Amino acid sequence: MALEGVTVEAIAKSAATTKNTVTGALTIGRSKAASVYAGYGNVSFDRLLLVAEFEGDEDAINAVTDCDDEDLAYVAQECRDENARLARQAEVVTALEADGVTVVTSWNYSTMAHLSRLTDAADDDTERPTLDPETHAACDGHAVFLTVNGLGEGDTETVPLCTKPELHQSIYRSYRTPTSEPVELTEEEADAQAEAKRAERRTLVANNRAWDTSQTLRKEWIVEFLTRKKLPTDAAAFVAVTLTRHSYDVTGDNSGGAAVFLGHEGYVAREALATMVEATPTKAGYVSLAVALSARENRTSRESWRNPNVSDEAYLLQIEKWGHKLSAVERIAAGYPAPDTVEEDAATGTE
Incomplete structure (x- = not known):
């Protein structure tokens, strides 16, 4: 047809x-x-x-x-x-390369080294300063390792590195220091310590991305939730607790989320909600709940899973009770036992 x-x-x-x-x-x-x-x-x-x-x-x-x-x-x-992140990464790579910068987005341990691991000091020198990024720019192996972990301003990071570490010396000397001096880490011990930090960083990156994804779905769920013909019996109680215990979050919520949740956008969206209630008083419960949900949602952030708090925990547990399926990272913020460590491919993680 x-x-x-x-x-x-x-x-x-x-x-x-x-x-x-x-x-x-x-x-x-x-x-x-x-x-x-x-x-x-x-x-x-x-x-x-x-x-x-x-x-x-x-x-x-x-x-x-x-x-x-x-x-x-x-x-x-x-x-x-992930597709949006990769598109953003491609944009940043293009911009950096246009400025003449060599960009690396996948780490290779056998051919690359951080400047913090390299020096131009002789093997027997006591002082072993790490390479200076500005000075190292003249090195044939100078490059930057780019990580784009999201679309936010703070989600893009560049770290200088050397793709020809053989042109320099390791900051770790080939012998141990005398026992009378402070004990230095061996290269193996330093590598193990660095790997532990990388694993922690990979978990941080993966969970931050998971939180961003969960936030998008959570807001979509709220929009759908507020279209129900009948609100939960404890909705009024949630609103009352939010307006009292979390009144600061309500007054500080300038995101306009309540209006968006109910299908209104723009500068006059808040007025549209008031007009809606005046025209149809039975909508008051939906507007009040939207305001409360917006305030509580706007308060959450990536810190909600990194440093769980009772406010976000209560909020997430409440919407879970109403039917929202919490993701693994949301469950951490909601106080559930943390699952096995979530890690992304080491090749794409920030070093």
Whole structure:
């Protein structure tokens, strides 16, 4: 029918379905990958839509077709966030290379070294200062290791390194210091200590990314939650506790999240909510709950999992009670026992 020029509205009416369903079906039909998976006969409509969305991205397609149903939304958002991160990384690489900087995004332990591990001092020198980044810029092996861990201002980091460490000396001398002097770490001990720090950093990076993904899904869940025909019986209690114990968060919430949660944006969004209640008093409960949820949500951050606190814990446990499935990193912030350490590939982690 679509090939014959029949409109989406007419097709939906003829098939007794919604326009969104028809649009989704057409999207699936235009996707080679989704058409293949549709032929298997056991892939849900929602998964097929995601396969179409990630056309050409085999890693993302494998992720959304292999996960459990309850994890589908999270996995899909995780893939979107990763693609956005990679796009941002490509932009930064292009900008740095335009300035004549050699950029490395994947670490190779056999051919690279941090300037903090190198010196130009002789092997028998007592003083072994590390290489200065500005001075090292003249070295043939000078480069920067780029890490983009998200889209925020503080998520991009560049660290100077040398891709020709053989042109310099290790800061670790080839012999031990006398026992009467302070004991220095051997190179093996230093490497072990550095690896422990790298592992901690990889967990930090992975969980920060997981938090960003979870935040996106949490807000989407709130929007859907506020469309329910009936609010939970304890919604008023949550609002009351927020307006009293967390009044500072309410007054400091300038994000406009409450209006966005209820479908209003722009400078007059708050006024639109007030007008809504004046016109339809039965909407008061929804507006009050949206204000409370916005205040509590706006208070959360990556610090919520790094340094759990009772306020964010109570908030996350409350929305979990109302039906939101907490992700692994959200569960940490909610006070659940931490899962096994989450680490990303060492090649992409910040050194």
